[in-house]
Amino acid sequence: MNQVVPVIDIQPFLNGAGKQDVARQVADACERIGFLVISGHGVSTATIDSLVSAARNFFALPTDIKKLSASPPGSKVHRGYSGLASRSLAKSTGAKTPPDLREAFTINRVQPKDDPYFKNPAAEHFFADNVWPADAVAPGFRSALTTYYLEMDRVATSLMRIFAMALGMPEHFFDDKVDRHFSNFTSYHYPPLNAAPEPGQLRGGAHTDFGSLTILHGAPSTQGLQVWTQGAWHDVPVVKDAFIVNIGDLMAQWTNDRWVSTLHRVVNPTSVEGSQARYSFAFFHQPNYDVLIENIDPLAQARYSPVTSGDHLYRKLSAMKVAG
Ligand SMILES: O=C(O)CCC(=O)C(=O)O
């Protein structure tokens, strides 16, 4: 097993039998590399399988049909379908690269948004409604993604509690900072490569994630994800039924770089002929839009200017667009 990214069983945290032990392992991974693989998360195989088959069926639809569930023109946030090579992850870091060889479908909160908090005009675009394909076109898609989103919500809430303990804070320190999160959940399809990519074009260009943490599923097709550490790219292990978790920029800023938001990318398959489609599913946990992210270590001099979760995400998402 790859030593760079550790596999950690979080069950002893969830059942209370070994919270400190899990927190200690997670602290080590987050300080060293900012990536870990988690098992014992409690998400059922049935929930994962329904998601994977719903996404496969959706992406197999004709592009014209998929485009019917794209964001309305001029939308400031990601919702619904975005087409192949329409975004460039590496542009979020300021790099100039060709667009990523993938198409995507993104949803945000599926929980009720009745509370006035979600209706504040200043935050309207963060809480834009999801855009769904008609059930007749993509049977079971909406329900499979909704069920999975709620499971990711649960796992992310637990992970933030593990993170709090790992940072020596009270277990519930982050609770009121993420209880009205506006996390994007994106399903990706990386089609087989039928033609040579442009120079420098990848399935997913090198970038760091933007929010607090990301929970990624892709096994058995996650092969291709690499992290940059110790001066080289390393493969992230593919572990059946496990999730890959990485911290994003906001957690690095919260911890004043004690934890690292590590550069990662998705490489192209080695042979054009033998290449296969790849699917992955990323839950980008994003703290409440109005939470100010600032150094939580009272002894350290802050390295970053405080930024709200909403402003930070909006800046990064705007940078990723290929046109404009
Ligand atoms: O598809 C993957 O394995 C990872 C994609 C990724 O890192 C991202 O979209 O932020």
Ligand SMILES: [Fe+2]
């Ligand atoms: Fe990423």
